Amino acid sequence: MSPPDFFYSPNAYALGIVEQRQIICQCCEEARALCYTGNFYCTDDVDILCPLCIADGRAAAKYNGSFVSDFEGLNPGPNGLGAPMSPSSMEQVSSRTPGYASWQGSVWLGHCGEACIFLGYVGSKELVPIWAEVRDDAVASGWGEDAIQYQMHKDGDMTGYLFQCPRCAKHRLHVDAN
Ligand SMILES: [Zn+2]
Ligand SMILES: [Zn+2]
Structure with missing residues (x-):
């Protein structure tokens, strides 16, 4: 299989969010050479997912799950930051994009009315x-x-989590600590 690209997480393979491992994917039950290592928020016990089942939305649909625990602005913090994001960009992130590893649960940032692109972990x-x-x-x-x-x-x-707006290219930062 050729690994799917993820618009909102273009570095998912380089970052080890999807790593090389021989698995039987719980969702499609196929033998795969790539395994998702991040969180999948759902009520079932689902640990072993291949990137194809993420990319085509199958895993999210089958288990009614999400790859992100929160979107910026849905539950605004004390600073009230966060602009509304288009439902289509949020759907693509929550249902068809690998999440990232975080201390307290992944928060996905937005800008210009769209979900941002996750670039990676930064200091x-x-x-x-x-x-x-x-x-x-x-x-x-x-x-x-x-x-x-x-x-x-x-x-x-x-840890810093670096994002970039797909429209204006502005960088945005989320910070989380142990
Ligand atoms: Zn699969
Ligand atoms: Zn922007």
Whole structure:
């Protein structure tokens, strides 16, 4: 099989969100060489999914599940951030896009009325070239601007999740900690 591409998670393979592993997919019951390693939020016990069953929406439909635990703005935080996202972009993210690994549950950001593209996990170092773009998000996160700008490590107890708007290319940042 040729692995499906994911518009909203273009680095899913490079990031290990989908990894090489010989499995029997619970959803399609086929032998596959790729396995999803992220969370799947549903009431059934579903651990072993192939990327094809994510890409075509089969897994989400079969188990009435979602690959993201929350969308920004659906449950606005104290800062009230978050613009409404188009239902079609939210559906594609929740039903046909691999989620990302997170401490407290994955939150998917939006911009320009659409769900953003998840680029990957970042620390302070990775944010240097785009700090001006993500500073507002860092402040609003409540984890402390200085901590995020200077002390955050990609693999540390505090992690940044970098997104990019598919329309205007602005970077956005979600931060979560252990
Ligand atoms: Zn499958
Ligand atoms: Zn935008």
